Amino acid sequence: MVGLVGPNAAGKSTLARIACGLLRPATGxxxxxxxxxxxxxxxxxxxxxxxxSQDEPADLPFTAREVALMGRAPHLGxxxxxxxxxxxxAEAALVEADAxxxxxxxxxxxSGGERQRVFLARAFAQDAALLVLDEPTxxxxxxxxxxxxxxxRRRAQKGRGALLVLHDLxxxxxxxxxxxxxxxGRLLAEGGPAEVLRPDxxxxxxxxxxxxxxxxxxxxxxxxxxxxx
Amino acid sequence: MRRSAxxxxxxxxxxxxxxxxxxxxxxxSLGAGxxxxxxxxxxxxxxxxxxxxxxxxxxxxxxxxxxxxxVAGVALQALLRNPLAxxxxxxxxxxxxxxxALSVAVTGTALGVAGVSAAGWIGLLPTQxxxxxxSLAASVLVFTLGRARGRLxxxxxxxxxxxxxSFASALVIALEAVLAPExxxxxxxxxxxxxxxxxxxxxxxxxxxxxxxxxxLTALAGRLNLLALGDEGAAAxxxxxxxxxxxxxxxxxxxxxxxxxxxxxxxxxxLVVPHAVRLVAGPDHRVVLPASALGGAAFLVLADAIARMxxxxxxxxxxxxAVTALLGAPLFxxxxxxxx
Numbered sequence: 233m234v235g236l237v238g239p240n241a242a243g244k245s246t247l248a249r250i251a252c253g254l255l256r257p258a259t260g261x262x263x264x265x266x267x268x269x270x271x272x273x274x275x276x277x278x279x280x281x282x283x284x285s286q287d288e289p290a291d292l293p294f295t296a297r298e299v300a301l302m303g304r305a306p307h308l309g310x311x312x313x314x315x316x317x318x319x320x321x322a323e324a325a326l327v328e329a330d331a332x333x334x335x336x337x338x339x340x341x342x343s344g345g346e347r348q349r350v351f352l353a354r355a356f357a358q359d360a361a362l363l364v365l366d367e368p369t370x371x372x373x374x375x376x377x378x379x380x381x382x383x384x385r386r387r388a389q390k391g392r393g394a395l396l397v398l399h400d401l402x403x404x405x406x407x408x409x410x411x412x413x414x415x416x417g418r419l420l421a422e423g424g425p426a427e428v429l430r431p432d433x434x435x436x437x438x439x440x441x442x443x444x445x446x447x448x449x450x451x452x453x454x455x456x457x458x459x460x461x
Numbered sequence: 462m463r464r465s466a467x468x469x470x471x472x473x474x475x476x477x478x479x480x481x482x483x484x485x486x487x488x489x490s491l492g493a494g495x496x497x498x499x500x501x502x503x504x505x506x507x508x509x510x511x512x513x514x515x516x517x518x519x520x521x522x523x524x525x526x527x528x529x530x531x532v533a534g535v536a537l538q539a540l541l542r543n544p545l546a547x548x549x550x551x552x553x554x555x556x557x558x559x560x561x562a563l564s565v566a567v568t569g570t571a572l573g574v575a576g577v578s579a580a581g582w583i584g585l586l587p588t589q590x591x592x593x594x595x596s597l598a599a600s601v602l603v604f605t606l607g608r609a610r611g612r613l614x615x616x617x618x619x620x621x622x623x624x625x626x627s628f629a630s631a632l633v634i635a636l637e638a639v640l641a642p643e644x645x646x647x648x649x650x651x652x653x654x655x656x657x658x659x660x661x662x663x664x665x666x667x668x669x670x671x672x673x674x675x676x677x678l679t680a681l682a683g684r685l686n687l688l689a690l691g692d693e694g695a696a697a698x699x700x701x702x703x704x705x706x707x708x709x710x711x712x713x714x715x716x717x718x719x720x721x722x723x724x725x726x727x728x729x730x731x732l733v734v735p736h737a738v739r740l741v742a743g744p745d746h747r748v749v750l751p752a753s754a755l756g757g758a759a760f761l762v763l764a765d766a767i768a769r770m771x772x773x774x775x776x777x778x779x780x781x782x783a784v785t786a787l788l789g790a791p792l793f794x795x796x797x798x799x800x801x
Contacts, residue, residue, distance in 0.1 A: 249693075252697060254693060254696055254697060274696070274699045274700070274701055275699035276699075277699065278697060278698050278699030279699070282697070283693075283694075283697035285691075285693060285694060285697070287691075288690065288691075288694065289689065289690060289691055289694070292689055292690075293689075293739075293743075293744040294686070294689070294744055294745070298744075298745065302686065302687060302690070302698060303698070305683060305684075305687055305698045305699060305700070306698055306699035308683065310680055311467075311679070311680060311682075311683070311747070312466075312682065312683020312684070312686075312747060313465065313466055313467045313683075313747070314465055314466065316465075319465065358698070
């Protein structure tokens with residue numbers, strides 16, 4: 233589980249899209265399980281990497297179950313008809329994303345937090361080796377943030393990679409195994425949370441003073457902004 | 462919705478089948494004159510001629526046009542992510558009107574004579590021929606202007622189509638002022654959506670176009686569902702968004718072109734049948750597309766039967782395009798109120 237952090241306009245979302253093969257990099261290449269992402273057929277690429285965008289639509293008429301089933305699309309044939317196995321996988325994804333109780337409700341009637349769980353279920357149902365999430369917690373309250381990050385971590389422990397764009401450094405430090413810090417399109421630091429979340433590194437990246445203290449319970453670095461008052 | 466899409470599509474089609482059968486029954490038995498079906502089937506004249514030469518081709522024609530306009534409406538609403546899209550939104554109605562009006566304007570000139578022989582060769586009247594040429598030219602124009610940086614931008618194409626349709630109606634009004642009114646009136650009445658009696662090869666060809674278009678769109682239905690997630694969301698699920706747009710745009714345009722050639726501009730069907738089907742069957746295009754084809758066919762067959770019935774009272778037949786709106790609007794409001 234890798235967290236992509238950095239100030240606004242650092243290029244985090246762009247890098248996330250490049251990693252998914254949705255944007256072509258000006259230089260360099262992207263490899264998904266050993267193959268050039270831009271040489272792969274689109275559907276094969278979608279079987280290897282799933283993407284959860286920052287602005288998924290809010291007004292979908294489809295039910296949560298139907299949206300979860302959409303995650304199976306890259307696995308379906310000509311008429312896009314799901315087999316019972318696809319329906320079982322979508323159901324399991326809804327359970328994993330803690331959204332099974334929403335299954336038969338239209339997405340347009342859900343709250344922001346509920347909607348995000350449904351889209352997460354869609355990404356899970358895609359059954360890809362890599363999951364890329366662009367600011368998945370931006371619109372969520374604390375409990376829902378924990379819920380979402382926990383579900384992604386459970387998946388990561390089963391061997392599915394996850395790349396999360398995160399703004400909340402405390403959450404990033406607590407949830408991710410590795411962090412990648414970007415500034416102005418360049419890599420500034422990379423490593424475990426304790427290596428990246430350092431006052432000097434963050435000070436340089438964000439141009440503001442911060443304190444970092446270890447969480448008394450877990451030892452994870454806690455980042456506190458220093459606000460003059 | 463715990464059933465699979467294939468099962469739901471089958472259920473929707475089975476539920477619509479009696480409605481379609483009823484519409485066909487009404488369409489065959491109602492008309493300007495009285496007809497005994499049993500006599501016609503026994504070969505008694507003139508009933509047999511009326512049934513086989515007039516009523517059956519007419520019902521087939523209405524079914525083809527209704528199905529074609531409805532699937533095109535579904536596709537364009539999905540493509541543009543706009544519930545107000547109708548089959549003519551890409552400038553097709555304007556193009557058809559210009560074509561039909563011009564066909565009157567050039568009557569008697571060398572171009573007119575050439576047009577008449579070209580149309581006759583295909584089995585169409587000059588007005589029909591000009592209308593379908595105009596609508597297809599308009600859709601190519603709107604499609605070209607709707608592209609920027611190698612991509613079709615739906616909002617842009619929609620805007621161009623709306624502007625082009627306004628431009629076309631202004632042009633037609635200008636032409637009307639110049640041309641002899643009795644000539645233009647007939648053309649404009651036809652343009653308002655009129656079912657006539659088409660030669661069999663024309664019916665077969667139009668039916669084939671609509672069938673192929675409906676099959677292509679149904680094969681694209683899963684991808685049209687994913688377009689609701691936005692271009693990027695669909696691409697992340699393996700959809701070639703640009704190719705899906707191109708294919709469904711051309712399939713829809715072909716279906717609408719076939720409908721325009723046969724009947725002019727029958728409004729309302731392509732806008733309202735998809736919505737009515739969605740209200741009952743949900744938003745899944747794998748169900749909505751085949752169900753709209755059958756529902757649209759039933760709806761137009763019924764509307765045409767009512768138009769012919771009105772002939773008895775009025776002594777003249779209103780354009781079926783007027784009947785679709787008169788019949789469809791209240792039905793739709795009823796359905797909308799019951800569902801929400």
